[in-house]
Amino acid sequence: MTFADLPEIAEGAVKQALAAGASDAECTIGEGSEFAANVRLGQLETLKESGSRGAGLRVLFDKRMGASYTSDLTPEGIRRMVQSAIDLAAVTTEDPDAALPDPSELGSIDGDLKLYSPDIETLPADTKIDYAKRAEAAALAHDPRITNSEGGSFDSNIGGRVFANSRGFIGSYRSTYCSISAVPIAVENGAMERDYWYSMARSVSGLEDPEYVGRKAGERAVRRLGAVKVETQRVPVVFDPRMARSLIGEIAEAVDGRAIYRNASFLAGKLGEKIASSKMTVVDDGTIPGLFGSQPFDDEGVPTRRTVVIENGVLQSYLLNTYAARKLGLKSTGSASRGITGNAGIGHGNFYLERGEKTPEQIIAGVRNGFYVTELIGTGVNTVTGDYSRGAAGLWIRDGELAFAVSEVTIASTLQEMFGNIAEIGSDLEFRGSIAAPTVMIGEMTVAGR
């Protein structure tokens, strides 16, 4: 069985469900194969290589749904999966809004999204292991205080996805990605600090040099040494791009159509209102070739698109699948997302904060006393209320310069105040994942420490 055989299996499952009396059905098949090599202190530590497949089915009997999945794609396995979904539809209750997308909404965007690169399949394992070794070696060589390591890694993944539904949609695509990373540990006066850096791309040729990745990881680990806990105070807080990404991710969660129709988001009912600084424009775009949030159609068979979510601080759009759109009297934004089974949830494409003018150095230079955050830990963000409180580490800014390392503190505010009070947005936007942001400076937050 190859990838080319899967569309027929998906269509077959849909047909079987209809033949058994379902009014609608949708089938997803996913496959993936992974390669992972981890090298530690110059020696190969783990090597993993394998793949698996799974199929999922969702059926509607008018307004009642049932869903199932299986890792057994043989005819007998598929038959059991179909029966299993049908059995469940008998015990659910009617959901007046349950339906597939209208056929006029279905489709796939044209053009090559450059999601798949054959160079990942042909790259020899030895070369992959060598990339991991080189990244770690560069991190270890960066500074004498880097004396230990959690290693260097090379990971690659080849995935395939097929979707078919009873409204006539059938589509499939393959995708690849690979990454190099290094996790060095710096030691000084008996205290250890760890940091990491990585490069990720759809093709091997798109990766940054392993040496660059290693050095960057080394720099980040070393500059955390000698960290102190500062006094509790209210100061400007600058998020480096990696941390700003997590902040923009909170917006993706807050504009999720499900949270909106449930009134479980601080952005519910705010469409057309100013909810952030006019410096802020946030876009969701699933159509940019080669990026990690791109795909030709969403997980309901609706084409992906570019959606302006926040424009100059005004909330312009939520992210919607068919169900949430129906609930809110709006149209799907092509944002349906699911594993391989069940109701579609809501995800995002390339969700990013548009770049500003200043370089990160210029932003930092404008801060007299503030906190440059390079690490955040914990789950202390509540997108229902907007409450924000997370563990943080980074560097203290004194008179426009990075002065000393800080750790074991928290930063707190509310998302409403933070987005309303964005003082600067950097020019350093890079797409290292499906969410991206440049450096962001918030006018003031509470840093809790001593």
Place this chain on the structure above:
Amino acid sequence: MAFSDSFFAAKFGITQRDLENYISEALGRGGDYADLYFEYLATSSINIDESIVKSATQGVSLGVGVRVIAGERTGYAYSDDLSPERIRHAAQVAAMIASEPSKVEKTPLHEGPKRNLYPVLTAPSETAFRERVELAQRADRAARAYDSRIFQVNITYADNVREVLVATSDGVLNFDRQPLARISVSAIARNGSGAPQQGYSGGGGRYELDFFRNQRTPEYFAQEAARQAIVQLDAVDAPAGEQTVVLGPGWPGVLLHEAVGHGLEADFNRKGVSAFSGRIGQQVASPLCTVVDDGTMSGRRGSLNVDDEGNQTQRNVLIENGILRGYLQDKLSSRITKSVATGNGRRESYEHIPMPRMTNTFMLAGESDPEEIIRSVPRGLYCANFGGGQVDITSGNFVFSASESYLIEDGKLTRPVRNATLIGNGPEAMKYVSMVGKDLKLDEGIGVCGKEGQSVPVGVGIPTVRIDRMTVGGTA
């Protein structure tokens, strides 16, 4: 039960000879050790939102993982197809890690001792689906009935049954049937058109469905979620800076999981990358603190008859009267450090390499009266419930997020405060524990622990404790 009657033997015709052949194949290029992990997982879930059964899903997956260890190197491969050709292929891929003649002496497989920590005749996932839907519906009704200010209720009921078989080159042959079920409830409340507040509760374990009828009913979890949402409506801003913190009993035990548990996992310590590395025998907590990790508690969510490497789980003392006693081991780390296995080798599925992981982690009860602990604090924060937590094991800094807490003023709980994160440093934070209550309570059975991309079910527990100094991440 004999192996010949076990799940994989009966359903897939796998024999001891097959297992021995696959292990030989895995050691075909050398290596010191090899193992096989067969897994069959059947799951179901129900979601109720807006009082509608919005989804009901069930399915099965199965596969086998093959691991080869050569020195400190691990090769791993898996297959979602149990045909002999595919298993042999996986064994050959895993074998690529080794390149020297095998030194392993053939040890015939023998079945290990048996016990049953979860004597479940009918797993929840083998019960009629409608009965499980009814339990979820009861939770929905109870949360809505609790208070008219509750306006959104979401119920998830999920269960699974996992059949596992482990065979190793050092002769271990073990199999287990692991049922698990939970209900979780989220409720959102508001005053008129005011800002919404959320409450969350849930629980379960390795029990029959009757657990939810007799011991912990859907109403119990629903009312708890609704209560927390209503409490938050009156919450004031949390304080910022160092405070005296009192943790309530039960789920706040997540402190132990983050502050010490992860830092004591043997892989990090073997590599010298944990803030606890090389500290066995040292004082890392106040003498009032004794912390154990116990995988042998009947029916608990974090319990296992055997870990995912075929070893029996056990009760391991991590900290005894404040002194660091031991690490949590898996096979690889215990081989390299020549330590005794502790039964903590766990993995998310057959696609994953096992690692040292926690089971049920808790602090033993002390002698203080919980009321007296609160009365002893002139000014501070009482944390009754937490969301999740996280730790940077290298620096030792950890956080956990309070979802229900109250100001303590003159020894009394006064106003509820908004969500806030607490932060501390692992080997230091617990030195400030000055009182430990006699009210040890375990959590309700909802915990999921993530490490290096792998999630496993765990439990936590703690009595009421007073911590004299901890940084609270509020804004006031």
